[in-house]
Amino acid sequence: MPACPRTGTNKGVKAGTVKSNASEEGRDTVPVPGHFIIGLGRGIGGALLFALPMQMTMEMWELGFSMDRWRLVLLLVVALPLLVGIAHKVGFEETFDLKEDLRDAFIAYGLGILTSALVLLLFRLLQPAMPASEILGKIAIQAVPSSIGALLGRSQLESAHQDSGNDDASYGGELLLMAVGALFLNLNMAPTEEMILISYKMTDWHALAVVALSLVLMHGFVYAVSFKGGHEIEPGTPQWHAFIRFTLPGYVIALLISLYALWTFGRLDNVGATPAIMAMIVLAFPGAIGAAAARLIL
Amino acid sequence: MPDDTGSAKPSRKPLGRKAHWLEWATGLVSAALVLTMVGWLAWQAAGEEDGKPELVVQAGTFESTEGGHRIAFTIVNRGQRTAAAVPVTARLYDQDRLVEEREVTLDYVPALSSTSGALLFGTDPGTYRLDIRASGYEDP
The missing domain is CATH 1.20.5 (Single alpha-helices involved in coiled-coils or other helix-helix interfaces)
Structure with a gap:
């Protein structure tokens, strides 16, 4: 990419511009409480940054009581391995083993529940007269995006974050990052009625055009970002290699996450295959951009 | 560093x-x-040419509820296009005399899909003739 100067990753830039010495000291020693509290603060910030759009979305409040309970349970369970995976890449502390990843994941989950409950209380969406299942449901469904945000808050807001774990990112880690990027944009839009409304307005031809555009945009990001960040793909690798190894799997991840989100939010009940695929393609459009740009936004 | x-x-x-x-x-x-x-x-x-919604309403079970009667229904769209804002109207007739009329509006009935709902009557529908249909739709 001659157009992008090799200035290193954005994380490298962030690390360079504002440098605190806290994390440098904490690298080898047991983290000091002050540092940990700062980490919690960043987690809360990240939870708000990520989840506030959803906390202020009407459909999300309704899902709190209308959503199928088993799907809610499944969502809450599925979130955990995802959080552990994210914690492995970006945690509250530099993590090296599963125990620490689990700890970070649970801290993030806790922060997600706490911030969701506070924000919903603040908006007077939780009231004592409501049945317990409604209150719990409303908090629980918000806690998942909030907890993802709390974990990402570290990489988003921590100025001195050295993503040492990303330098030797594995292929699986790369795909996980794409999944998180897809979720980042996807979850904001998935609960809204507009997703299915757009798919109803489109014809099959429009959907095919959206698929093509999603892939082209994704590949642009993958190609540009990968060479800027200089990870996985060696310079000189043919374009189509990157397309098959990164762009297509990334798009399929965005599609699958979209499908899961739509199903979770009850948008696919009794819906035929073609309308379901159309809605999936619509939602995967922002998801694809999020997945491909994960290196930039995470 | x-x-x-x-x-x-x-x-x-x-x-x-x-x-x-x-x-x-x-x-x-x-x-x-x-x-x-x-x-x-x-x-x-x-x-698909230029598809249109094709709506069919099927009445389901009758149930007595507290202070009324419920008629469940399923509406199927066999067409290639989605229908929006679909009013489902149900009328109870005694011979040709209209006894009671109820209507509910469904946000969407997607193409090749089905949606379900219910209408609530005051009189017991079991003894009357039931006419239930989709009265129209909007293009989304």
Whole structure:
């Protein structure tokens, strides 16, 4: 990419511009409480940054009581391995083993529940007269995006974050990052009625055009970002290699996450295959951009 | 940290290794999935002229509820286009005399899909003739 100067990753830039010495000291020693509290603060910030759009979305409040309970349970369970995976890449502390990843994941989950409950209380969406299942449901469904945000808050807001774990990112880690990027944009839009409304307005031809555009945009990001960040793909690798190894799997991840989100939010009940695929393609459009740009936004 | 400026990041080396076969396998499976999806849509698109919603309402079970009677219904859209704002009207007739009329509006009945709902009556529908139909729709 001659157009992008090799200035290193954005994380490298962030690390360079504002440098605190806290994390440098904490690298080898047991983290000091002050540092940990700062980490919690960043987690809360990240939870708000990520989840506030959803906390202020009407459909999300309704899902709190209308959503199928088993799907809610499944969502809450599925979130955990995802959080552990994210914690492995970006945690509250530099993590090296599963125990620490689990700890970070649970801290993030806790922060997600706490911030969701506070924000919903603040908006007077939780009231004592409501049945317990409604209150719990409303908090629980918000806690998942909030907890993802709390974990990402570290990489988003921590100025001195050295993503040492990303330098030797594995292929699986790369795909996980794409999944998180897809979720980042996807979850904001998935609960809204507009997703299915757009798919109803489109014809099959429009959907095919959206698929093509999603892939082209994704590949642009993958190609540009990968060479800027200089990870996985060696310079000189043919374009189509990157397309098959990164762009297509990334798009399929965005599609699958979209499908899961739509199903979770009850948008696919009794819906035929073609309308379901159309809605999936619509939602995967922002998801694809999020997945491909994960290196930039995470 | 020798490289503290962040302006250059030589440490992020491009891992001089060949792609693992698993990466190609993942890529090829993904390609197959995307191609299948595109093929399916193209096939649908080619077959579909300018589709219209085709709505059929089927009355379900009658149930007595507290202070009334419930008629469940399922509305099926067999057409290729989605219908929006669909009013489902149910009337109870005693011979030709209208006894009671109830209506509910469904936000969407997607193409080739079904939606369900219920209408609440004051009189017991069991003894009367029931006429239930979709009265119209909007294009979304």
